[in-house]
Amino acid sequence: MSATEDMRLRAKEQQELCARVRRMLVSRLDLPVDTDWITDDQPLFGRGLELDSVDALEISIGLTAEFGATVHDDDREAFGSVAKLTERVHDQI
Structure with missing residues (x-):
């Protein structure tokens, strides 16, 4: 697999x-928004969600x-954000 393909797969x-x-x-917090x-x-806090x-x-x-x-x-x-939460989850799975 090329480096480009590997990057695409990881992304x-x-x-x-x-x-x-x-x-x-959305499910766990029963948020009234679409994902x-x-x-x-x-x-996630303050002016965000x-x-x-x-x-x-x-x-x-x-x-x-879940994970x-x-x-x-x-x-x-x-x-700080969904992306930061995801990074932590990804590091552990």
Whole structure:
């Protein structure tokens, strides 16, 4: 496999994992939005999805249940966006 093909494959896997994380967020938190509305770089807290600490705990539990990944609810960096959550999940699966 060429380096270009390998990069394309990894990018596709990352996109699919981000989509799964978005679906988990909407489902687990019962968010009143379509998963396509959430971008990979959108902040989860503050002006983004306006989530709170209880949501962070629920996300942490959901990531463990859905992916077997452990992300602590106080890990501010990991909860920066869907893409950052996905990176943490990807590193553990």
